[in-house]
Amino acid sequence: MTSHTLEYLPPVKPSAIALGTLFNHAANIAVLAPVFGDTYRRAQQADSKEEFIKSREAASAASLYGSTLVGSGIQTYAIAAILNHANVLSYKGAAYLGGLLFAATAVPQAVSQVFLDRRPAELVAVKVAANLVDTVGLSLFLTWWGTRPAHDLLR
Incomplete structure (x- = not known):
C-alpha cells in the first residue's frame, strides 16, 4: 500500500484558512504601510498611470503584496494544522502554542x-510586535473562529 504525503497534512476548515489569511495579511500590510505609502506618493508624482505601472516601484510593491498574501495563507494553514494536531481548543492553549511558535521563529x-x-x-520592536500578531494573535484568532472541518467535529 502506498501512502501519499497529503494524507499526513491535517485537515483545516477552509473558512479558517480564508479568514486567518486576511487577518495575517492585514497585520503584515499594517507593518509594511510605510513602504506602500512611499509607493503611493511616487505614483501620484508620476506623469501618468502608465509610467508608474511600468516602474520598478510598482513591480516591487505588487510583488511584495502578492508574496505577503501567499505567505499569510501558508502560515495560517500551518498554525491551524498545528492547533488541530495538538488538539488545542482553549484560548490559553492557543496563547501558549503561539508563544512557542514566536519563540522558535522570531526570538x-x-x-x-x-x-x-x-x-x-x-x-526590531516593530518586527517583534508584528511577529507576535503573526503567531500568538493568529493562534488566538483561529481558536476563536475554529479550525476543525465539520466532518472532524462529528467524531
Whole structure:
C-alpha cells in the first residue's frame, strides 16, 4: 500500500484558512504601510498611470503584496494544522502554542538583529510586535473562529 504525503497534512476548515489569511495579511500590510505609502506618493508624482505601472516601484510593491498574501495563507494553514494536531481548543492553549511558535521563529531573529546586526531598537520592536500578531494573535484568532472541518467535529 502506498501512502501519499497529503494524507499526513491535517485537515483545516477552509473558512479558517480564508479568514486567518486576511487577518495575517492585514497585520503584515499594517507593518509594511510605510513602504506602500512611499509607493503611493511616487505614483501620484508620476506623469501618468502608465509610467508608474511600468516602474520598478510598482513591480516591487505588487510583488511584495502578492508574496505577503501567499505567505499569510501558508502560515495560517500551518498554525491551524498545528492547533488541530495538538488538539488545542482553549484560548490559553492557543496563547501558549503561539508563544512557542514566536519563540522558535522570531526570538532568534530579534536577538540577531539587536546584537549582531545592531539594528535600531525601534525597528526590531516593530518586527517583534508584528511577529507576535503573526503567531500568538493568529493562534488566538483561529481558536476563536475554529479550525476543525465539520466532518472532524462529528467524531
